[in-house]
Amino acid sequence: MGKYLDLFTRYLADEKKMSENTIQSYRRDLSRLESYCSDLAIDDLSEVTEHNLETYIDYLEAGEFKSSTISRNVASIHAFYSYLYTLHEVDEDVSRGLAGPKVERVNPDILTEDEVVRLLDAPLGNDPKGLRDKAMLEVMYATGIKVSELIKLKLSDLDLKTDMLSVNGRNIPLGRHARNAMMAYLENARMALIADRDSQVMFPNYQGEEMSRQGFWKILKSYVKDAGIEKDVTPCLLRHSFAAHLIEHGADIKSVSVMLGHSDISTTQVYARMAQNSLRKTYAGAHPRN
Numbered sequence: 001m002g003k004y005l006d007l008f009t010r011y012l013a014d015e016k017k018m019s020e021n022t023i024q025s026y027r028r029d030l031s032r033l034e035s036y037c038s039d040l041a042i043d044d045l046s047e048v049t050e051h052n053l054e055t056y057i058d059y060l061e062a063g064e065f066k067s068s069t070i071s072r073n074v075a076s077i078h079a080f081y082s083y084l085y086t087l088h089e090v091d092e093d094v095s096r097g098l099a100g101p102k103v104e105r106v107n108p109d110i111l112t113e114d115e116v117v118r119l120l121d122a123p124l125g126n127d128p129k130g131l132r133d134k135a136m137l138e139v140m141y142a143t144g145i146k147v148s149e150l151i152k153l154k155l156s157d158l159d160l161k162t163d164m165l166s167v168n169g170r171n172i173p174l175g176r177h178a179r180n181a182m183m184a185y186l187e188n189a190r191m192a193l194i195a196d197r198d199s200q201v202m203f204p205n206y207q208g209e210e211m212s213r214q215g216f217w218k219i220l221k222s223y224v225k226d227a228g229i230e231k232d233v234t235p236c237l238l239r240h241s242f243a244a245h246l247i248e249h250g251a252d253i254k255s256v257s258v259m260l261g262h263s264d265i266s267t268t269q270v271y272a273r274m275a276q277n278s279l280r281k282t283y284a285g286a287h288p289r290n
Contacts, residue, residue, distance in 0.1 A: 001034045001045060008083050017168075019148050029076035045084065050094045053077060057100060067101040074100035110241040115229050116141060120177070122223035128189035133219055135178075135185035136203050139165070140235065142178035144242035144260050147235035151211045153202035158182065172259050 009027055012018045018026075036056050042048055060070045081095035111119070120141060123134040140150055149167050157166045160183070163174045174182065194201075194208040205211045216235065224233040231237070239260070246256050 001030070001037070004045065004084060004089065005030055005034070005080075008080055011083060012079075019146075021148070025072065026076045026079065029073045030080055032073070033077060045090055048094060050097060053095055053098050057098065061101070071100040074098055109231060109237065110244045111229070111231065111233065111237060113245060115227070115231070116241060116245070118227040119223055119229060119233070122226040126184075126188065128192040131181075131185040131189035132193060132203055133223065135181040136216070136219070137223065137238075138178040138181040139174070140238045141242055142175040143167070143172040144239050144246075144256075145172070146239065147213055147216050150235075151203065151213065151216060154200045155202055156200065157202065168261060170258060170261055 005027065008030075009023050012023045012026060013020075033056060036059060037043075037048060037052065040052065042052065057070060057074065060073060065073075077095045077098060081090065081093045084090045085093040120134070120137050123130045123137065136150060139145070139153075140147075143165055145165075145167050153165075153167070158164075159166070160179070163179050164171045165174055166172075190202075190204070193204050193206065197208040199208050201208070201210050203211055205215055220233065220235065220238075224231075243256050243260060247253065
C-alpha cells in the first residue's frame with residue numbers, strides 16, 4: 001500500500017488542493033489500515049475485501065476511538081479506494097458499502113459580539129508587532145479565512161482599490177475596520193518586520209518569513225488572555241463567529257458559504273442554527289415579559 005499511499009497523498013495535494021493537515025490525517029488513517037491488513041497477512045491491495053474493511057471498523061470501535069474519528073477513517077478509506085478504482089489499480093471499489101457510526105452534529109461554540117470587540121481591541125500600541133497582530137485579528141474576523149490561509153497571504157492578494165482579499169480563488173470584502181488596520185500595518189509596521197529582505201509575505205514573523213500556525217496560535221492565546229475571555233478561543237472559533245454573526249445580521253447562507261469556501265451549502269447551514277440559538281438567548285435575557 002505504501003507506493004499507492006504516496007501517490008494518493010500527492011493527488012490530494014496537487015489535484016484536490018487539500019491542506020497539509022488534512023492530507024496528514026488521511027495518511028495516518030490509511031497507515032493504520034495498512035498495519036491492520038499486515039497483521040492479517042494481507043500484503044496486496046487486491047486481497048482486501050469488503051468484509052476486511054467492515055471488521056477494521058469494528059476494530060476501531062472496539063478500540064474506543066471517537067465516532068468522529070471513525071467516520072473520518074471511513075471517509076479516508078472511501079477516498080483512497082475511489083482513487084485506486086479510477087486508476088484501475090483495483091478491479092472493484094470494496095469500500096463502496098462501508099459505513100461508519102452516525103456522528104451527532106454539535107453546534108460549535110462562538111464568541112459574542114462583545115467578546116469579539118474585546119479581542120480585536122486587545123493589541124495595544126503602535127509598535128510593529130502590535131499593528132501586525134491587530135491587522136491579523138481584524139482580517140480573520142472580517143473574512144472568516146482559515147489560519148492556514150492567513151499565514152500564506154501575499155501582498156498581491158490584497159486589492160485596496162476594491163477593499164477585497166483574494167484567497168484560494170475566492171474574493172472576500174475586507175470591511176472598514178479590517179481595511180483601516182491593514183493600512184496602519186502596511187504603512188507603519190511591515191517594513192520594520194521584513195527589514196531589507198525581499199519578501200512578499202503579508203504577515204511575516206520576526207525573521208521576515210512566513211509565520212507558522214503555532215506562532216499565530218500563541219499570538220491569539222495571549223490576546224484572548226489580555227481580553228479576559230474565558231472560552232477556548234481558536235482560529236476556527238473566530239471563523240465560526242464570523243459566519244454566525246453575518247447570518248445573525250441578515251447575510252444569506254449562500255453568500256457566507258462562498259466566502260468560507262464551502263463546497264456544500266449544507267456545511268454552512270449549521271451557522272444559521274447557531275444564529276437562531278444566539279437570538280433566543282438574547283431574547284431570553286432581554287425581553288421584559290420573558
